[in-house]
Structures are given as C-alpha cells and as structure tokens.
Amino acid sequence: KAGVTQTPRYLIKTRGQQVTLSCSPISGHRSVSWYQQTPGQGLQFLFEYFSETQRNKGNFPGRFSGRQFSNSRSEMNVSTLELGDSALYLCASSLRGGPNEKLFFGSGTQLSVL
Amino acid sequence: GDSVTQMEGPVTLSEEAFLTINCTYTATGYPSLFWYVQYPGEGLQLLLKATKADDKGSNKGFEATYRKETTSFHLEKGSVQVSDSAVYFCALNRQDQGAQKLVFGQGTRLTINP
Numbered sequence: 001k002a003g004v005t006q007t008p009r010y011l012i013k014t015r016g017q018q019v020t021l022s023c024s025p026i027s028g029h030r031s032v033s034w035y036q037q038t039p040g041q042g043l044q045f046l047f048e049y050f051s052e053t054q055r056n057k058g059n060f061p062g063r064f065s066g067r068q069f070s071n072s073r074s075e076m077n078v079s080t081l082e083l084g085d086s087a088l089y090l091c092a093s094s095l096r097g098g099p100n101e102k103l104f105f106g107s108g109t110q111l112s113v114l
Numbered sequence: 115g116d117s118v119t120q121m122e123g124p125v126t127l128s129e130e131a132f133l134t135i136n137c138t139y140t141a142t143g144y145p146s147l148f149w150y151v152q153y154p155g156e157g158l159q160l161l162l163k164a165t166k167a168d169d170k171g172s173n174k175g176f177e178a179t180y181r182k183e184t185t186s187f188h189l190e191k192g193s194v195q196v197s198d199s200a201v202y203f204c205a206l207n208r209q210d211q212g213a214q215k216l217v218f219g220q221g222t223r224l225t226i227n228p
Binding site: 004031033035042043044045048055056058090092094097098099100101102103105106107108 | 146150155156157158159160163165203205207208209211213214215216217218219220221
C-alpha cells in the first residue's frame with residue numbers, strides 16, 4: 001500500500017510569488033490535514049479536509065488556503081509569499097479524521113522563500 | 115488554548131541507557147495523547163497513543179501512561195538503541211471537538227551513541 005505522497009519535495013520561490021503544494025493520501029483515506037514545521041514555531045496545524053469540505057482551520061492568514069478533490073487528493077496554496085513562509089509543509093491522511101485516529105504523514109515539501 | 119510542553123533537548127545517551135522524555139499538557143476538554151517520531155529525512159510516524167486516563171500506550175519498547183492528575187504523558191524506554199536516534203514529538207487532540215487537529219510540543223532531539 002503506497003504511503004502519503006507529497007510533491008514537489010523541494011521548492012524555491014521569491015517573495016510575492018504564490019505556490020501550490022500537492023498531497024495524495026493513502027488509498028481509502030478521506031481526511032487530509034496540513035501542518036507547517038519550522039525550527040522556531042515547531043509543528044502547527046494549518047487545516048483539515050474531509051470529503052472535499054474544510055472542517056478545521058488553524059491560526060494562519062488568509063494567504064494560506066487549500067482544497068480537496070473528489071479522489072481525496074489535496075492541494076494547499078500560499079499566495080504573496082513572505083520570507084517567514086519558509087518551512088517544511090507536511091501533509092497527513094487518515095481514514096475518517098477522528099480525534100483518536102493514527103495520522104499517516106508524508107515526507108513533506110521543503111519550501112524556501114528568497 | 116491547548117498546549118503541549120516537552121523537555122528541552124537535545125538529549126544524548128549511550129546505548130542501553132534508560133530514556134525518559136517528559137511531556138505535560140494543557141487542554142480544555144478531554145484530549146487523546148500521542149507520541150510521534152521523526153527520523154532524519156522522513157515524515158512523522160505514530161509511536162504510541164492513549165485515549166483515556168491511566169491508559170498505557172506501548173510500541174517498540176517505548177511506553178507512556180496517560181496521567182490526568184498530573185496532566186502528563188512521559189515517554190520511557192528501558193534500553194535505547196542507536197536506531198532510536200530521532201526527534202520525538204508529544205501531541206494532543208481534543209476528543210470533544212470530534213475533529214483531527216493535533217497540537218504538538220516543540221520536539222525533543224534524541225541522539226544515542228554506541
């Protein structure tokens with residue numbers, strides 16, 4: 001069974017640009033969530049999608065958005081990039097997104113904003 | 115708001131030493147508790163979890179007990195190996211919210227020397 005796949009693995013962008021990150025969950029998983037990992041702030045929740053609906057959102061500005069498709073694949077978008085957006089973005093999937101469920105994480109997309 | 119506090123790292127031990135990584139939490143409501151591990155260059159993997167008071171989670175020789183009276187979930191292992199070198203994250207998820215929104219501690223980097 002394939003794991004959670006995130007593409008691309010690395011991205012380099014400049015300030016003001018926008019970026020789209022992609023995540024393919026484990027087959028059969030309907031919940032996809034996104035986390036930002038930085039050395040200073042650690043791991044922070046961005047948002048969670050289930051059956052194409054955003055159910056939960058973290059404390060991030062509106063420049064951070066996402067969506068989920070009917071096949072459960074998800075994308076997140078960051079517009080008007082800032083230097084502080086440089087981070088490892090992790091996607092995770094689970095069957096139903098319940099609070100006790102195990103999350104399966106991808107290896108992440110490393111975004112560098114110059 | 116909800117929060118998780120882990121002991122500061124890095125932690126360096128010799129092989130076969132006893133390991134404790136402290137974790138305490140603050141949560142409004144009734145959380146599930148998790149330990150995730152991140153090996154170099156990889157995404158996070160669930161190590162163990164506990165969903166109610168006095169539950170003990172265990173996996174690969176690691177153990178942690180959900181202590182509601184001290185709001186703690188300390189990770190222990192009796193004899194560590196070089197392969198245990200990784201970053202360990204304590205996390206909680208509120209059960210009353212019915213959704214998946216992990217709150218992570220800052221992480222503790224563990225290095226085991228042969």
